[in-house]
Amino acid sequence: MHRTLHPQLRLTLLGLLLPFLYFSCASFALPPGQGAVERTLALIDSGAMAAVPGRASAPFLLDGEILLRQADLDSLWSNLAAARLRLGPATIVSLGKVAAPFPAGFPNTMEARSFIARRLDASARLVLLDTAAGPWWLILEGQGLGGSRLRGIGGPLK
């Protein structure tokens, strides 16, 4: 005899199952979208560097340099805040996978190549920005459902 679950019971089970799947699959992450980029830029431009998601996520790529130590990341963000870095108003030129072909002037050091090949997950996205200070780039990586963290920043591209 074929039996089906009551719709309400099905919903309840689904509600229980989804968080379980989410938390048991830590590597699952959605690629960051335009909203994540805009939120990150807003935090940087407002000087709220301490709130930038991923600001302490080592390793981190700064232009062609890998920052491996948390102390280096602390220096980076405290100095950027002191220097009042503002990238806005900025427009998103492209948002795609971190893969060749890279834009002209993108760092081609072994550090950068290795970082991209070994230290990013599949959700990472390269964001090209047109800013008042010239073309800049960000690397954002997904973190859980809808979250994201900054993994790299650089510019201006020449």
Add this chain to the structure above:
Amino acid sequence: MKQRLLFAVAFGLLLALPGLWAQKAEAVYTSGRVDLKKAGGKLSSLEIGTRLAVGDSVLTSKDGRAELKLLPGGASLKVRPSSVLLIGEKNFSGQSQTALQVLAGSVSMKFEKLVEKEPLVGTGACVAAIRGTEVEVYAAMDGSTLLAVISGAVSLESGGVSVDLAADEAVEVRPGQAPGPKFAWLGREKDFSAWNRGRLEAFLADPLSAALEVEAQLADYRASLKGLLADLAAQTALYDTAMGELKSALEAKDEGRVATLRKEKVFPLTLARATIFLNVRFYALSALSLRRFALGDMYLELKSRHPLDLAAAYAPYLEAHRRILADFETTFVPQLVEADI
């Protein structure tokens, strides 16, 4: 491509060195965040009881501390916050020796008893031989080294000049330069952050000079590497000839000749090539350390202070930085693998 192939073959040769892959240290204490970067490139948290091998690095965060016990011998290595310690290996005076390199921050090393072969200690910029020693090693953001001897003796070489240090003596060494004058060590832990801050201020006042010092040190490594690669090519030619002779002997089923060739030519040449390659790796990794933890830190300090006008504010420095990186890519990167990065 040919160089890459040579690298791959030579890397395989390292397997011929007895004990190379043996575990060199064990983590006996950690607090705060402490990471382990394996020689294969994998990053993970360092747990108490973890055994470390050649090529592994320990990285402490600003609240992280780690203590390692060196194997064998039981020497104690205390890695302070915001530091990086690489466990390397170098052929020194015909013997392979563990080389403990403080790439950033500070590490205290204490040898409780004399072991058969004491390790070399140093930074990305210099190496010292130690004898029954308790020593403090500091590596600043500009690649400078401060080495202080608490007990025992140390012989340090840099820029072609050697200096011998006894207990309660210390010396500062700038990249690519001869050691500075010895000075009395007060027998207490130096305020590393104050010294590092002083080096940072000196760098900010004259970044070009600091970059040129790193360039001079890398030029020393390049010269050593060039000599080693020439030796490796010569040994490889001899090895290829020996392998040709071995193949002929095998085809002729001349078992006596096969055994002689293996014992007297093939094995010694394999070992000789592996030994040379060990030092090729040592210099390439030392160069990488200097490039990352000195040149990289210098760039970080300037870029983060001048994110929008770096090119205008520091044009001569940037020109030197780009030149050094371009040379690094052509000279040292062919001797590295992605996992090193």
